């Protein structure tokens with residue numbers, strides 16, 4: 001197929017990588033035309049109008065403005081086209097649906113820890129099934145890192161203090177590079193791993209082999225009790241706190257009159273900064289758990305709360 | 313030549329150099345310091361390229377490697393490129409070009425050199441005391457809470473040097489407004505001055521933001537006040553917004569003066585006025601203005617809102633339009649000219665090619681979907697080196713050769729100068745073109761070790777760097793020789809029309825023996841391609 005003759009082109013790897021490559025090819029062709037034209041004119045002028053060469057130098061272009069207007073307009077229109085093309089693919093790339101198979105990624109100096117909902121944990125590796133969109137929920141324990149899979153033409157920074165969603169899909173089984181692309185200190189270039197895309201059957205085998213010690217949700221449930229969350233949110237206590245069953249994914253009315261969707265980010269923020277978003281009709285009495293729970297533990301708590309709403 | 317004393321021979325004491333208020337001598341002070349910084353920065357680059365010749369770590373450890381690229385970036389950006397053309401060529405030529413005796417504030421000019429040196433020495437101290445490993449971008453929270461290196465000292469050096477930038481900018485703005493010779497209207501200004509004017513506006517408006525950013529960073533690092541670190545209530549992206557609000561305009565500080573020089577060279581060596589003078593002049597100001605509105609294109613994958621990214625992408629395409637216009641105008645200037653290929657012209661032609669490649673790849677990066685792949689890879693490294701080294705440094709060398717006879721009163725060896733120009737062009741492309749391919753294939757930047765499949769292109773790049781290093785060393789020898797033993801230069805060796813060529817080479821202490829009066833537009837040549845001086 002003609003696409004195979006284009007360098008850097010790995011067709012069929014993912015729904016979007018081909019679009020990015022096509023865009024790249026478009027940019028290359030546009031640039032080649034410009035560079036070609038420029039090189040042609042420069043050599044032509046330099047040869048024909050070199051000092052001492054007898055040639056017609058009369059009738060120089062005196063009025064320049066219509067030239068100026070034409071090449072300004074031409075550049076502008078081309079640029080506008082490239083802008084629109086790049087933007088439309090960009091919005092495709094960064095779209096995430098809420099209900100995919102989630103994998104949790106914790107970045108820290110200098111490793112990638114990934115965890116499947118069933119509890120299978122990996123370091124510097126990520127196994128996923130092919131032809132299925134996977135939603136990554138990423139967090140950083142320390143500095144800014146960047147999750148980069150060159151084969152998918154996809155990256156996103158992982159900034160400490162917030163969750164970052166990213167949807168990935170690989171359509172061809174294989175091993176692919178995973179790089180940290182944002183400089184993060186001494187061993188930045190060692191913060192690399194491998195993404196392994198497998199046929200769905202192989203993947204479920206892999207999941208069972210990896211003998212989950214315990215699913216993340218039940219570890220989260222244990223934390224929920226150890227940290228004392230259940231004391232208030234469990235319903236039996238003296239302090240009135242909103243029950244968490246079924247809250248995930250639903251709109252929550254806040255005391256300031258607004259409403260938010262209870263997604264991962266909201267739940268995380270509620271644990272770390274409880275006073276910033278207080279549920280309507282409750283008192284702001286919940287203590288902050290900032291500094292008391294690690295990113296790994298936070299993830300488990302979020303997954304536990306999610307499981308209370310019947311999500312995987 | 314005409315008078316027996318010039319600015320170099322009025323006084324030979326050290327005191328007369330270090331306490332001088334003569335813009336020409338201050339230019340020489342800057343020039344000497346910049347050479348030192350350029351070669352320190354270059355030494356770091358050399359070590360980096362040697363290390364990257366193989367995929368494994370062999371020459372240095374990761375900590376040392378990280379310190380090397382940080383030192384390379386900090387020195388090259390703040391202690392070489394930003395002051396390069398403005399403070400050496402600009403300092404020397406601006407008053408001559410406008411027919412003035414000096415800059416508006418000669419003592420401030422000297423003070424700005426001392427401040428610059430204080431900043432430079434502070435940064436050098438940080439580097440030799442143990443180094444900095446944050447990258448020139450100082451991203452938080454790494455720089456504020458995690459890095460165990462001399463971050464504050466290095467940042468203090470940059471902070472101090474910023475004041476020197478601000479003073480220089482101020483000095484140029486006032487000079488260009490107030491000290492123009494009679495008859496020298498705005499549209500009779502050589503384009504070099506328009507571009508330095510635009511540069512100065514950015515220096516004055518953007519540098520304070522850098523100062524504030526570095527202060528905030530120091531506050532967090534020293535006192536643990538939560539500004540950028542989320543664990544203590546800060547926002548890491550706030551730092552990036554502040555940093556790039558300065559640093560994107562700063563990239564135009566690093567290219568506008570180069571574009572200015574190119575106008576002078578192209579016009580002089582094709583014996584023709586610059587095509588579309590007014591367009592080119594206003595393009596400089598347009599770039600300076602719009603350049604303040606595109607900083608977010610460094611943050612497309614950082615997690616800033618998608619709509620913000622959309623706007624910044626759009627503005628980045630807009631800012632590329634005036635750059636494109638300039639390239640077309642330079643090319644059109646050659647049309648029906650009488651082109652001489654002296655060394656400065658070779659540099660100018662090289663500039664056009666390399667700057668165009670740099671600008672076009674800027675469009676790749678401004679294109680949202682492709683930037684997701686290319687950002688933080690070698691593609692970005694190649695892009696900005698094409699503009700900053702291929703463009704700005706080439707323009708600097710071109711300008712240096714062009715005005716060298718004026719500055720030193722000596723001629724250099726044309727043969728060696730042309731050889732160096734050609735070598736630099738090829739060495740440069742061999743060094744940096746492979747880095748586009750590395751980036752397109754996904755090699756991240758700031759990697760000390762890398763997967764072996766990237767080695768081929770890295771070896772090519774390191775090979776090219778060897779040629780480039782030799783080529784950059786050459787001028788040190790033939791220009792150094794010329795400064796002392798070169799043939800005496802006449803007042804106007806290139807037969808150029810600008811005012812700076814109407815006084816002797818080197819100029820007398822107060823530049824002109826009689827006040828020039830300007831009667832013509834810049835860049836006038838007659839039918840026989842002879843210059844028609846601006847003040848005839």
Ligand code: HEM
Pocket residue numbers: 449563564566567609610611628629631632635670671672673674675677678679683686687688692695696699700704
């Ligand atoms: C034609 C106009 C230009 C456009 C459209 C453009 C576009 C861009 C974009 C979008 C980026 C961000 C890439 C990324 O981080 O993913 C970038 C990076 C950069 N550009 Fe340009 N650029 C242009 C001209 C320049 C000029 C004139 C300079 C310098 C003289 C320059 C120097 C840089 C530098 C230093 C970086 C990288 C900074 C870093 O991350 O360390 N660019 N450019």
Ligand SMILES: [Cu+2]
Pocket residue numbers: 559560563606607609610
């Ligand atoms: Cu920029």
